[in-house]
Amino acid sequence: MSTVNQATLDVESLSVTLGRHPVLERVSGLSARAGEITALVGPNGAGKSTLLKAIAGLERYHGSVRFDATDLAELDATERARRVYYLPQESGTPAALSVFEAVLLARRTSHPTAGQRDLELVRQTLIMLELEPLAERTLDQLSGGQRQRVAIAQAAVREPRVLMLDEPTSALDLHHQLQVLEWLAAVARQRGIIVLIAIHDLSLAARFAGQLWMLGNGGKVKATGTPRHVLTEDRLREVYAIHAQVEWSDDEPPRVTPLAALTSLGGVKR
Ligand SMILES: Nc1ncnc2c1ncn2[C@@H]1O[C@H](COP(=O)(O)OP(=O)(O)OP(=O)(O)O)[C@@H](O)[C@H]1O
Ligand SMILES: [Mg+2]
Structure with missing residues (x-):
């Protein structure tokens, strides 16, 4: 079932300075739609991670980030985190939790009132990410690509309205690159959410994203629009x-x- 949701995420005049270094300067005209993947592309150091962190409220910025007509700066950190979730490029050190426990913990952290649906959502997510055979393994017994898929599962079960994943396929083999992106496109469509990913593989971006945001060196917006228009x-x-x-x-x-x-x-x- 596809949810009709017209929500957009809009970035206007966004500037971020890190240390004394202006990384993004008045970045404008970026808009992402619910129901599809938006891919953020650009060279190393262009400012992709910085932009995603600013949208998540994890980096101080000037300018406006609006979601569904609400300026996210008006929300407190808890409210913002419920709507917008950012999975960083490098995830934390593996804990001695099983895959199932780690994903369930992510669910419980974001949805503290335990419900019937939690276990089923976790189970389904593990199946969809082909992690079920590893459900009882602890995180320190996984390969890099397996751990990356667990981190994606943890982000997805939080069910944010804006799911941002920083290079979610960087450690994945060719099968799982396709499989994960297909699944994320389906998640965007079925939940009616915005999925915003930073990605270096432009063929995959062109194939799975409805819209691209392209940043160039110095954090400049070089182009936005359909893959065919941008690439x-x-x-x-x-x-x-x-x-x-x-x-x-x-x-x-x-x-x-x-x-x-x-x-x-x-x-x-x-
Ligand atoms: N703490 C910091 N202080 C100063 N400059 C920083 C800091 N962190 C990052 N930068 C700089 O900000 C710029 C943007 O970094 P960012 O991580 O956003 O790039 P990116 O587009 O995500 O690159 P990549 O493709 O390598 O992940 C880079 O030039 C980087 O060197
Ligand atoms: Mg980055």
Whole structure:
């Protein structure tokens, strides 16, 4: 069943300074819709993680972040955290909890009044992320990619209205990259929530996201819109300093193939 939800997340004139270094300066015009994945892309150091942390209220900022017509700055930290959840790029040290306990704990932390549905939600989430066979293992007995899928499960069972995942497929094998992104797209659709992910793989971003936000060096918004609009060979040259081939087809998934890294003068690096 798909939930009709017109909620949007809108970022206007957002600035963040870290130390004495302005990382984002008046970032504007970013809008994400409920029901689909929005992918945040851009080179290392562009400010993707900083932007996601600011939206979550974990980094001090100037400007406005509105969700569903509410300025999130008007909410206290608990209220904000109920609506918006950010899973960082690197998760914490593994505890001596089992996979099942760790995911249930994330649920109970965010929904303190225990309900009938909690256990079933945790079980279903483990099944969907292909973690059920590992349910009784402790977190320190998992591989890096398995731990990353547990962290995604923990984020999802919190059921925020805006689910932000920072490079959620960075440690995953090819099967699980596709499987997790397919599942996240279904979660966005079925729950009618905003799923905002930072991701480096542009072919996957083009395939699974409805909208892209592209940041360039210095935290500038380079483009927003559909993958087809944003991902052009000229823009990849400018933003990533690469020569790339971008292919769109009616029958096949979109494909962005990086062909060569360019020097700052536009030549091919040797
Ligand atoms: N505590 C800090 N103090 C000063 N500068 C920082 C701090 N943390 C990060 N930065 C700088 O802020 C910029 C943005 O960092 P951020 O982590 O948001 O980039 P990113 O786009 O997520 O990159 P990546 O793709 O590598 O994850 C970088 O230039 C980084 O060096
Ligand atoms: Mg980052």
